[in-house]
Amino acid sequence: MAIIIIVSTLLLRYFVIKDFFFRTNKRRNYTLQGIYLILLGLISIYLFVKASKLELGFDFLTNEAGFALANQWLTDYSPTNTRINAYLTGVFNTIRLVIVGIALSTLLGVLVGVARLSSNWLVRKIATAYVEVIRNIPLLLQIIFWWSFTLALPTIKEYINIFDIVLISNRGTALPEILFFEGGVIIDIIRPVVTTSTNNVVSYTSGFVISTEFLAILLGLVIYTASFIAEIVRGAIQALPKGQTEAAQALGLNSFQILRLIILPQALRIIIPPVTNQYLNLTKNSSLAVVIGYSDLFLVSGIIMNKAGHAIPMFIVIILTYQSMSFLISIIMNYFNKKVALVGN
Amino acid sequence: MNSFIVRSNSWLIKNLFSSKLNILLSFCAMSLTIYFVWSLSIFVFISxxxxxxxxxxxxxxxxxxPKEAEWRIWISIFWVAFMSGITYKNISRFQTKHLFNISPLILFILFLINPVNNIMITFLLALSLVCLFIGYNLPANRIFKLNQNTLNILGWAITLPLIVVFLKIFGGVETTxxxxxxxxxxxxxxxxxxxxxxxxxxxxxxxxxxxxxxxxxxxxxxxxxxxxxxxxxxxxxxxxxxxxxxxxxxxxxxxxxxxxxxxxxxxxxxxxxxxxxxxxxxxxxxxxxxxxxxxxxxxxxxxxxxxxxxxxxxxxxxxxxxxxxxxxxxxxxxxxxxxxxxxxxxxxxxxxxxxxxxxxxxxxxxxxxxxxxxxxxxxxxxxxxxxxxxxx
Known part of the structure; x- marks a missing residue:
């Protein structure tokens, strides 16, 4: 609707009013904006009247939730808690996914991006194939594929054991748990163990267990986002003048030193703004966790909407949550951007 | 022959074995590639x-x-093939390298023909290829007295409405x-x-x-x-x-x-x-x-x-x-x-x-x-x- 109005205002502005109605730009502009504002106001009033027949209050969030959530992190949630608690559990799950996802996809992305410019022909070709294949396949398909993959892992009775450090099964992946003393001193590392209890129930009894859903969505997000970050890194490195590398070679630095000390610090300036965009995309893409049942904020709000209705207020909450997460990421990345920017710019 | 070996040797040394690190990388990458390609081909062709x-x-x-309405889609495909022919002629004025751009399309068609084993479908696909060649060889700009570029833009602009018309006329198919x-x-x-x-x-x-x-x-x-x-x-x-x-x-x-x-x-x-x-x-x-x-x-x-x-x-x-x-x-x-x-x-x-x-x-x-x-x-x-x- 708003679009029609913009179009008609523009048309009006250019074809009718210009030579016919008002002679000065200022008066014409004010009038046009007035008309536009009135139309916008009418539409808002209409939408508001329509929406006011629906439920608009936020008090449904304080009711008892009444559903259980599989994944939890930092919160102590049970079905008797309020819906706000359920939603917060979802938010924390999303935050956990986003933090781990951003860290891993940056690592993999930089690695692949550098590999795309490697002097080694085979490494270069493998990196190119990775980027060209992964970038052009829908993320949702990849996530569903990884989910099927993790579900097809061996059962917990026949778990895969990698040097007693990582245990993999379709019940989740167990990593060693690191216990910290106050002040960040590592006091103990507990190895993951699978035990069979007296009534023949096999489960992980120690270690840090990553659930299957988390692993699947993480694999999907990281592998997908890394292919985009790799392209950004490659473009940034290629944009640097060749003289930088040559000068570093002339100084006798080896290729790793050139990369670490000369190329990457300079490329970082070009990399940060588009990579910030990719981080925001990753944050929004984390909502695809809904298809595999990882209880992120979108899944939880979907359950709440199914149980209680109230779609419009719930959507306002969702938009605000995603927006504040994006805002936070932007602030952090802008801080980094300022740190690496050229002095004087 | 000898110079070929020397050249390929120098290529290999330059691109794969220039330093100790590169040799190690090459071997890792090679084993990874062989493993991946091997298991992929085992999967695709055998398992x-x-x-x-x-x-x-x-x-x-x-x-x-609905099966009885499939002709609507075939007409749309013919039209798109025809337009592709016209466009292809336009973009490939002096260069054949653009053939690479429609090669995915041809690959796709070949892939479709292979598993179906249905004479009718193969025939219709061949017909759409014929449409493509008609579009390529037809002096459409002279018939309609239009600039080649205008013809392209106009043709593609009416394609989507045309397809919707194909899908909707004579009863039509619901969007559901x-x-x-x-x-x-x-x-x-x-x-x-x-x-x-x-x-x-x-x-x-x-x-x-x-x-x-x-x-x-x-x-x-x-x-x-x-x-x-x-x-x-x-x-x-x-x-x-x-x-x-x-x-x-x-x-x-x-x-x-x-x-x-x-x-x-x-x-x-x-x-x-x-x-x-x-x-x-x-x-x-x-x-x-x-x-x-x-x-x-x-x-x-x-x-x-x-x-x-x-x-x-x-x-x-x-x-x-x-x-x-x-x-x-x-x-x-x-x-x-x-x-x-x-x-x-x-x-x-x-x-x-x-x-x-x-x-x-x-x-x-x-x-x-x-x-x-x-x-x-x-x-x-x-x-x-x-x-x-x-x-x-």
């Missing part, structure tokens, strides 16, 4: 049971589309019966066209000097970009019927709602991309056009926009590719609507094919990949033609 794709091919490509790969193509096509048009309008609105227009466009763009597309699809499913006037509410079916959401969502992103292009146009250009006596409309449409859009073609195409991939999200939003991925999931739910997800997902991935890769190649060649590519 995979492609019957699941063979049996469900119609479901995957067309979904619940659309499905499979065909549905993905239609959704992406509609999304790209309307997303681009409205994105252009919002970008101009955001750059407008009128504060009310500027702020309302900014508000729209920022709100749409705040939430993920899945959320918007879900929102459209739940809320749009309640907000529309009662006369329209029943007419806006799910397909239309999805198309509206995809277009509105893409428009916000495209507006941001074009805004970047608008900012890249030098202020001197606008001043010069004003000095020539052009009015605001002429300055925008003849001077600013062509330069702005030209500068952002790569970003625009990657947004279109993103939209193409995002058509799968209907599945995530839980809409009762079978696009390709949804059809694949329902094929996997059949009793005899349970657990054969590798085959299905590989086939679906290939279908998506072909179009995305073709689009990115096309954008690459456009960039090259326009001289945007500085890498050489």
């Amino acid at each position: 995979a049971d492609w019957k699941v794709v063979d049996v469900n091919l119609r479901l995957l490509l067309l979904g619940p589309f 019966k659309w499905g499979g790969y065909f549905l993905n193509i239609m959704l992406a096509w509609v999304g790209i066209i309307f997303g681009f048009i409205f994105g252009l309008i919002f970008a101009i609105g955001r750059a407008s000097s009128l504060p009310v227009v500027r702020y309302s466009c900014t508000f729209y763009i920022e709100v749409i970009r705040a939430a993920p597309l899945v959320a918007w699809l879900f929102f459209a499913y739940l809320v749009i019927p309640d907000l529309l006037p009662d006369i329209f509410a029943n007419k806006v079916d799910i397909a239309l709602r999805v198309m509206i959401v995809l277009s509105a969502f893409t428009a916000a992103y495209i507006a941001e991309i074009i805004r970047g292009g608008l900012q890249s146009v030098a202020i001197g250009q606008i001043e010069a056009s004003k000095a020539l006596g052009m009015n605001g409309y002429q300055t925008t449409s003849l001077i600013v926009l062509p330069q702005a859009i030209r500068a952002v073609i790569p970003a625009l195409v990657s947004q279109f590719i993103a939209l193409w991939k995002d058509t799968t999200l209907i599945l995530a939003a839980g809409l009762a609507f079978r696009e390709l991925l949804g059809s694949g999931k329902s094929a996997l739910a059949q009793f005899e094919f349970i657990g054969q997800y590798n085959e299905i997902y590989m086939f679906i991935g290939l279908l998506f990949w072909i179009v995305s890769f073709g689009m990115s190649r096309l954008s690459f060649s456009i960039e090259k033609d326009l001289g945007l590519n500085q890498e050489g």
Whole structure:
């Protein structure tokens, strides 16, 4: 609707009013904006009247939730808690996914991006194939594929054991748990163990267990986002003048030193703004966790909407949550951007 | 012969074994490649049971589309092939390297012919190839007395309405019966066209000097970009019927709602991309056009926009590719609507094919990949033609 109005205002502005109605730009502009504002106001009033027949209050969030959530992190949630608690559990799950996802996809992305410019022909070709294949396949398909993959892992009775450090099964992946003393001193590392209890129930009894859903969505997000970050890194490195590398070679630095000390610090300036965009995309893409049942904020709000209705207020909450997460990421990345920017710019 | 060995040896030493680290890397990479290629070919040629794709091919490509109405789709394919022929002639004026751009299409057709073993379908595909060659060899510009470029733009502009007409005349097929790969193509096509048009309008609105227009466009763009597309699809499913006037509410079916959401969502992103292009146009250009006596409309449409859009073609195409991939999200939003991925999931739910997800997902991935890769190649060649590519 708003679009029609913009179009008609523009048309009006250019074809009718210009030579016919008002002679000065200022008066014409004010009038046009007035008309536009009135139309916008009418539409808002209409939408508001329509929406006011629906439920608009936020008090449904304080009711008892009444559903259980599989994944939890930092919160102590049970079905008797309020819906706000359920939603917060979802938010924390999303935050956990986003933090781990951003860290891993940056690592993999930089690695692949550098590999795309490697002097080694085979490494270069493998990196190119990775980027060209992964970038052009829908993320949702990849996530569903990884989910099927993790579900097809061996059962917990026949778990895969990698040097007693990582245990993999379709019940989740167990990593060693690191216990910290106050002040960040590592006091103990507990190895993951699978035990069979007296009534023949096999489960992980120690270690840090990553659930299957988390692993699947993480694999999907990281592998997908890394292919985009790799392209950004490659473009940034290629944009640097060749003289930088040559000068570093002339100084006798080896290729790793050139990369670490000369190329990457300079490329970082070009990399940060588009990579910030990719981080925001990753944050929004984390909502695809809904298809595999990882209880992120979108899944939880979907359950709440199914149980209680109230779609419009719930959507306002969702938009605000995603927006504040994006805002936070932007602030952090802008801080980094300022740190690496050229002095004087 | 001897010099060949010397040359290939020096190539190998330069590209694979130049230092100790490189030798190690080469061996790791080689073993990885051999392992991957080996297990992939074992899977594709030996262990995979492609019957699941063979049996469900119609479901995957067309979904619940009625069998007796298939001729509508074939006519659309003929028309698109005809137009492709005309366009191909236009873009390949002096160079044959553009053949590479439509090679994914030919590959795709070959792939389709192979598993089906249906004389009728092979015949119809051959007919569409004939249409392509007719389009290529027909002196259409002389018949219609039009410039080749105008003919192209005009032809592609009427293609989508024409396809909708093909699908709707003489009884027609309801949108709820659309499905499979065909549905993905239609959704992406509609999304790209309307997303681009409205994105252009919002970008101009955001750059407008009128504060009310500027702020309302900014508000729209920022709100749409705040939430993920899945959320918007879900929102459209739940809320749009309640907000529309009662006369329209029943007419806006799910397909239309999805198309509206995809277009509105893409428009916000495209507006941001074009805004970047608008900012890249030098202020001197606008001043010069004003000095020539052009009015605001002429300055925008003849001077600013062509330069702005030209500068952002790569970003625009990657947004279109993103939209193409995002058509799968209907599945995530839980809409009762079978696009390709949804059809694949329902094929996997059949009793005899349970657990054969590798085959299905590989086939679906290939279908998506072909179009995305073709689009990115096309954008690459456009960039090259326009001289945007500085890498050489």
